[in-house]
Amino acid sequence: MKEIGEGRRNTQSYQCLTVSMACLSLSQLQKFQEDGFLVLEGFLSADECAAIQQRIGEIVAEMDVPPHCRIEFSTQEEEQLQAQGSTDYFLSSGDKIRFFFEKGVFDKKGNFLVPPEKSINKIGHALHAHDPVFRSVTHSPKMQALARSLGLQMPVVLQSMYIFKQPHFGGEVSPHQDASFLYTEPLGRVLGMWIAVEDATLGNGCLWFIPGSHTSGVSRRMIRAPAGSVPCTSFLGSEPIRDNRLFVPTPVRRGTLVLIHGEVVHKSEQNLSDQSRQAYTFHLMEAADTVWSPENWLQPTAELPFPPLYT
Numbered sequence: 001m002k003e004i005g006e007g008r009r010n011t012q013s014y015q016c017l018t019v020s021m022a023c024l025s026l027s028q029l030q031k032f033q034e035d036g037f038l039v040l041e042g043f044l045s046a047d048e049c050a051a052i053q054q055r056i057g058e059i060v061a062e063m064d065v066p067p068h069c070r071i072e073f074s075t076q077e078e079e080q081l082q083a084q085g086s087t088d089y090f091l092s093s094g095d096k097i098r099f100f101f102e103k104g105v106f107d108k109k110g111n112f113l114v115p116p117e118k119s120i121n122k123i124g125h126a127l128h129a130h131d132p133v134f135r136s137v138t139h140s141p142k143m144q145a146l147a148r149s150l151g152l153q154m155p156v157v158l159q160s161m162y163i164f165k166q167p168h169f170g171g172e173v174s175p176h177q178d179a180s181f182l183y184t185e186p187l188g189r190v191l192g193m194w195i196a197v198e199d200a201t202l203g204n205g206c207l208w209f210i211p212g213s214h215t216s217g218v219s220r221r222m223i224r225a226p227a228g229s230v231p232c233t234s235f236l237g238s239e240p241i242r243d244n245r246l247f248v249p250t251p252v253r254r255g256t257l258v259l260i261h262g263e264v265v266h267k268s269e270q271n272l273s274d275q276s277r278q279a280y281t282f283h284l285m286e287a288a289d290t291v292w293s294p295e296n297w298l299q300p301t302a303e304l305p306f307p308p309l310y311t
Helices: 013-018 026-035 046-061 077-082 132-138 141-149
Strands: 037-040 097-101 120-125 155-163 173-176 190-196 207-209 220-224 233-237 248-250 257-261 266-268 279-286
Touching: 026 037, 046 120, 046 132, 132 155, 132 279
Parallel strands: none
Antiparallel strands: 037 257, 097 120, 120 155, 155 279, 173 266, 190 257, 190 279, 207 248, 207 266, 220 233
């Protein structure tokens, strides 16, 4: 069975005529296969990005998170297990819209030390299902055409996130592979769609990749622990120390879509600039002949099975 992007299946020609910018050329497919990521400039217009930002502003304005649910989000392994991995607020967020915060934005009682709208790390993990604006972006004709040009037969949407990368203290994302958290058998069935809603620069924390690192399997996995265990998740394996010289920065303009293979190693640095680096990202899985691991932290629910991308 072929991995995502390994072979383009028959795609109806009218789809590429009506949304031509979303259909990959053979050279683009080859580059994605070689590097494990691909930059598609101008995928969303400025107006589309502005509409997304307007909607996220409305969602933030309506935010009401009780103090006991105010979780500081981290990608550092020990902090992940202590915070996200030990609370139902995170583990049950796959079919909900929930808020996760930057480190150091609360006092000991859970009160905000900075304006609430400046404290959010990300919103996840079901914007694509519960919000009409994000549902429209996720299932847009050009997004569906892009998936078809990658040869996806039965893509389903696993999760979605809006990432803020706040100015001055937006947290780093340590080197990782998405498949460590979204594991499938066989591998090669998970794809990230990362959309720059604002310019992503070297200064505000753009993505960095190790080209070609998607061909060596997965070095670690986050799994759910047996019921009643604390923390509720654990890691199998460990993330190796990466040579920073292997990483390639990928600054992009607003409206760019970056395709991310589930096993390519990537990261982003802390944002110490004056500008935020907002992005909307979601993950797809090729469901045809694929087993979603029952040990993954994220699981479909009766209320929200993984929805098909194609409508």
